[in-house]
Amino acid sequence: MPDTQADIDREIADISTAVAKAVAGGEPEPEQPLRDYKPYRSTVLRHPHQPLILTEQADTELRGPVFGVTDVTELDRDLTRHGLGEPLGERITLTGRVLDRDGRPVRRQLVEVWQANAAGRYAHHRDQHPAPLDPNFTGTGRCLTDDEGRYSFTTIKPGAYPWRNHLNAWRPAHIHFSIFGTAFAQRLVTQMYFPNDPLFRHDPIFNSVPSEAARQRMIATYDHDLSSPELSLGYRWDIVLDGPSATWMEEGR
Amino acid sequence: MKPTPSQTVGPFFGYALPQAGGGDLAPAGHPDAVVIRGFVYDGAGDPVPDALLEFWQADPSGGLDGQPGSMRRDHVNGSFPGRDGVRFTGFARVATDADGHWAIRTLPPGATGPGRVPYISVCVFARGLLRHLYTRIYFEDSAADPLLASLEPGRRATLVAVAEPGGAHRIDIHLQGDRETVFLEFR
Ligand SMILES: [Fe+2]
Numbered sequence: 001m002p003d004t005q006a007d008i009d010r011e012i013a014d015i016s017t018a019v020a021k022a023v024a025g026g027e028p029e030p031e032q033p034l035r036d037y038k039p040y041r042s043t044v045l046r047h048p049h050q051p052l053i054l055t056e057q058a059d060t061e062l063r064g065p066v067f068g069v070t071d072v073t074e075l076d077r078d079l080t081r082h083g084l085g086e087p088l089g090e091r092i093t094l095t096g097r098v099l100d101r102d103g104r105p106v107r108r109q110l111v112e113v114w115q116a117n118a119a120g121r122y123a124h125h126r127d128q129h130p131a132p133l134d135p136n137f138t139g140t141g142r143c144l145t146d147d148e149g150r151y152s153f154t155t156i157k158p159g160a161y162p163w164r165n166h167l168n169a170w171r172p173a174h175i176h177f178s179i180f181g182t183a184f185a186q187r188l189v190t191q192m193y194f195p196n197d198p199l200f201r202h203d204p205i206f207n208s209v210p211s212e213a214a215r216q217r218m219i220a221t222y223d224h225d226l227s228s229p230e231l232s233l234g235y236r237w238d239i240v241l242d243g244p245s246a247t248w249m250e251e252g253r
Numbered sequence: 254m255k256p257t258p259s260q261t262v263g264p265f266f267g268y269a270l271p272q273a274g275g276g277d278l279a280p281a282g283h284p285d286a287v288v289i290r291g292f293v294y295d296g297a298g299d300p301v302p303d304a305l306l307e308f309w310q311a312d313p314s315g316g317l318d319g320q321p322g323s324m325r326r327d328h329v330n331g332s333f334p335g336r337d338g339v340r341f342t343g344f345a346r347v348a349t350d351a352d353g354h355w356a357i358r359t360l361p362p363g364a365t366g367p368g369r370v371p372y373i374s375v376c377v378f379a380r381g382l383l384r385h386l387y388t389r390i391y392f393e394d395s396a397a398d399p400l401l402a403s404l405e406p407g408r409r410a411t412l413v414a415v416a417e418p419g420g421a422h423r424i425d426i427h428l429q430g431d432r433e434t435v436f437l438e439f440r
Pocket of ligand 1: 263
């Protein structure tokens with residue numbers, strides 16, 4: 001018998017209760033997902049059992065790759081213009097800033113996104129669920145942050161989609177993000193969600209971040225000032241990179 | 254400020270993140286080019302066919318400034334033509350194939366300072382991995398390196414590539430289990 005949504009909901013609630021108890025007992029509030037998170041079944045064999053080794057003497061990891069105008073085209077940030085015609089769905093504009101833990105902008109670094117189309121289908125061979133592909137939407141984009149750390153994309157709102165973690169499993173709508181910091185140790189791959197999604201409470205990937213406050217940091221805000229008349233709805237989402245930044249390099253760059 | 258939490262790269266990154274020539278760090282025909290390869294395994298010893306690996310390293314002289322051009326775009330038709338064949342960017346990105354195998358072709362990193370032991374920094378992403386993992390590839394087991402020196406020999410060996418008869422260097426990544434790779438965190 002495959003696990004049901006009720007099984008998964010119960011496991012999510014149990015872990016959430018255990019974490020809340022630990023926090024009440026003085027443990028720090030977790031800011032990141034638990035690598036060992038059984039409700040998301042694929043984690044079981046894919047997380048290390050040994051503790052991570054804290055490495056003080058790192059020079060390579062405190063620097064990172066650089067990207068430039070050769071690595072992006074002007075069209076890359078507008079995912080609605082990659083086909084011959086208009087993609088189906090609700091057009092959105094999405095912007096925000098990439099900052100380090102001290103609130104400093106991460107300048108001229110690469111932000112990449114990928115997502116399902118409005119029907120919830122990825123342009124990927126492994127996604128064969130019965131929803132249509134959109135010939136005018138591939139769902140990938142990239143841009144460089146500006147001097148204030150700002151990124152922006154025009155795209156369409158992705159649909160929810162099914163997956164096989166358990167019976168009747170559905171992912172809340174999300175856009176995958178990949179962000180480079182000034183240090184390789186600041187690397188981030190995450191998912192941005194949309195406000196008030198009814199699937200949040202059922203999704204083990206979203207809930208792998210056990211703190212409610214931390215989960216809120218993955219959800220964009222609807223911002224009417226970013227909406228364009230007769231064109232698109234606006235969302236804002238700021239990103240804060242974890243890890244040590246290359247502060248000592250900032251002056252020389 | 255509180256960080257944005259990480260989430261898994263998922264199973265569908267394959268049409269977005271890996272690009273043509275992503276593992277070809279070494280300029281075309283460079284005489285010092287080395288191949289580094291291996292497999293990614295899960296805790297049951299099964300290959301992981303949906304992992305994404307990123308590599309960042311010093312250039313042969315130990316420089317860490319990097320160069321743009323790792324994901325060069327064609328501004329005429331929007332394709333990914335690969336690198337320019339000349340500049341050494343220091344960055345590579347490859348997905349594992351259906352066997353869980355990966356390979357890069359690079360130039361050996363130089364020492365980043367006196368007494369430093371060269372290594373390549375590796376970042377591992379995969380479906381089922383909610384937060385990426387960092388590890389390193391060394392080419393020799395040296396007591397001069399503070400990280401290697403701090404580990405017991407069995408674990409240390411997981412960070413050192415082994416020269417193969419054909420000239421390639423082999424290093425496997427075990428996400429979990431008896432031969433689990435040493436994974437790192439930074440402060
Ligand atoms: Fe997804």
